[in-house]
Amino acid sequence: MTRTPRRNEALMAELLTCETAVWEALMSGDMAQDAAALDAGFLGVYPDGFAGKDDHTGQLASGPTVRNYRMDQARVMELGPDYALLSYRATYSRPYSTKDKVMYVSSIWKRTGTGWINVFSQDTPAAVPDGS
Structure with a gap:
């Protein structure tokens, strides 16, 4: 299926809204919001290893894990009629630090009857910390 630029823009907007909800959950420490965005079989691939849904939401047990963020x-x-990949560069900082970190994120989202749900995410630290 070939998408027109307008349809690609709409898909991009939908997925950025979904991805933003995950970042906002990490900023607010909202485990329920984070859980609502992730599929039961969610797989995260991170520099420190693999993570499931419980690992991702569990990181919020002690509160927010992100102080601020920007996606660009x-x-x-x-990837198919009900799957799409969103990739972007994220600049963020942790609650205990003012120093920004940069990583590239790729997330696979699955369309369900009630919206999109995140089934996979991989974070890759940027080779140059400032992203340049």
């Missing part, structure tokens, strides 16, 4: 350079790729 977003790209979207349709």
Whole structure:
């Protein structure tokens, strides 16, 4: 299926809204909001290893894990009628630090009867910390 630029823009907007909800949950420490965005079989691939849904939500047990964030350079790729890949660069800082970190994120989202749900995410630290 070939998407027109307008349809790609709409898909991009939908997935950025979904991805933003995950970041906002990490900023507010909202485990329920984080859980609502993740599929039961969610798989995260991170520099420190693999994580499931419980690992992802469990990181919020002690409160927020992100102080602020920004997403840019977003790209979207349709993987099938009900799956799409969102990739972007994230600049963020932790609650205990003012120093920004930069990583590239790729998330696979699945369309359900009630919206999109995140089934996979991989974070790759940027080779150059400031992203340049």
